[in-house]
Amino acid sequence: MSNVSCPAHPDAELIEDHRAGDMICMECGLVVGDRIVDVSSEWRSFSNDSNSKDPSRVGSPENNLMSGGGLTTSIAGGGSDESRSLSNLQKRQADQANLLFKQVQETKALKGKNNDAVASACLYIACRKDGVPRTFKEICAVSKLSKKESRFCGNLNLPQYVQTAATHIARAAVENDLVSGRSPVSIAAAAIYMASQASLEKRCAKDIGDVAGVAEVTIRQSYKLMLGSAAKLFPPDFKFTTPISELPAA
Numbered sequence: 001m002s003n004v005s006c007p008a009h010p011d012a013e014l015i016e017d018h019r020a021g022d023m024i025c026m027e028c029g030l031v032v033g034d035r036i037v038d039v040s041s042e043w044r045s046f047s048n049d050s051n052s053k054d055p056s057r058v059g060s061p062e063n064n065l066m067s068g069g070g071l072t073t074s075i076a077g078g079g080s081d082e083s084r085s086l087s088n089l090q091k092r093q094a095d096q097a098n099l100l101f102k103q104v105q106e107t108k109a110l111k112g113k114n115n116d117a118v119a120s121a122c123l124y125i126a127c128r129k130d131g132v133p134r135t136f137k138e139i140c141a142v143s144k145l146s147k148k149e150s151r152f153c154g155n156l157n158l159p160q161y162v163q164t165a166a167t168h169i170a171r172a173a174v175e176n177d178l179v180s181g182r183s184p185v186s187i188a189a190a191a192i193y194m195a196s197q198a199s200l201e202k203r204c205a206k207d208i209g210d211v212a213g214v215a216e217v218t219i220r221q222s223y224k225l226m227l228g229s230a231a232k233l234f235p236p237d238f239k240f241t242t243p244i245s246e247l248p249a250a
Contacts, residue, residue, distance in 0.1 A: 013110060015100075015104060015109070015110070015118075015121055015122075015125065092130065093123075093126045093127055093130050093132065094123075094126075096126035096129065096130065097119070097122045097123040097125070097126035097127075098122075100122040100125060100126060101118065101119055101122040104118060104122065152188060152189065152192055152208065152211050152212050153166065153192060155211045156192070156196075156203050156207065156208065156211055158192070158196060158201050158203065159201060161199070161238075161239075162192075162195050162196055162199050162201055163192075163195075164235065165195040165198070165199070165234060165235055165238050166188070166191040166192045166194070166195040166196075167191070168233070168234065168235045169191040169194055169195055169226070169233040169234060170187050170188055170190075170191035172232065172233040173187060173190075173191065173225075173226045173229075173233055174187065176229060176232070176233075178225050178226050178229055179222055179225050179226065182221075182222050182225070183214075185212055185213070185214050186214050186218045186219060186221075186222045187222055188212065189205075189208050189209065189212040189214050189218075189219045189222070190219050190220075190222035190223040190225075190226060191226070192208055192212075193205050193208050193219055193223050194223060194226060194227070194230065194233070194247065195234075196208075197242060197247050197248055198234070198238070198240050198241065198242050198243075198244070198247060199239075199240075199241050199242075200241045202242075205219045205220055205223070220250045223250060224249075224250050227247065227249070227250075230244045230247065231244055
């Protein structure tokens with residue numbers, strides 16, 4: 001390893017993306033070194049595109065989305081197509097993030113580091129390389145949100161469709177900068193409140209607050225920030241039991 005470091009964060013860990021030839025700061029995402037030589041062998045296989053066997057593989061095909069220590073869970077907290085996205089994140093970007101995460105794990109370059117942080121950095125890099133850059137703040141906020149929603153919804157006995165809607169609402173609220181300065185917990189709780197109130201499975205702010213460990217008034221404050229834009233926060237296919245116009249004012 002050379003003595004290359006990020007000028008803004010000299011003590012930060014760097015991720016090496018050998019295939020692209022980049023060294024990237026985990027703290028801010030700056031490419032601080034490039035043209036690293038990839039000395040690993042290069043091979044290509046098209047077995048996934050046909051029924052032919054892959055002569056280079058022994059055993060069953062590996063699903064990269066399910067390997068690498070559960071990157072999908074670290075990033076999105078679920079396995080559905082919706083949970084794979086920040087907003088409209090494509091499968092290829094999630095795949096690229098998984099592959100990069102797997103490379104980092106295999107090289108043990110960041111052994112002992114927090115997997116959530118590494119996963120978020122990998123997703124940041126994958127989006128950047130695919131021409132759909134996201135900020136670290138946005139990715140980290142969303143990766144925390146979906147985990148919280150999954151746990152909170154489970155404790156509240158809410159069905160999957162409400163959890164999916166809450167995840168979509170929270171992400172859209174973050175990306176539209178509606179809840180600036182609010183904690184991920186309060187955003188997740190407010191999104192669950194909004195999604196449940198629009199469904200058959202209604203939960204009051206107090207019950208959600210008890211599960212999330214956040215004050216009822218805090219949930220209502222975040223909810224009010226989101227309510228005016230509710231029409232663009234819900235998933236397009238959400239089946240409303242209570243229309244947006246009849247949702248609680250707070």
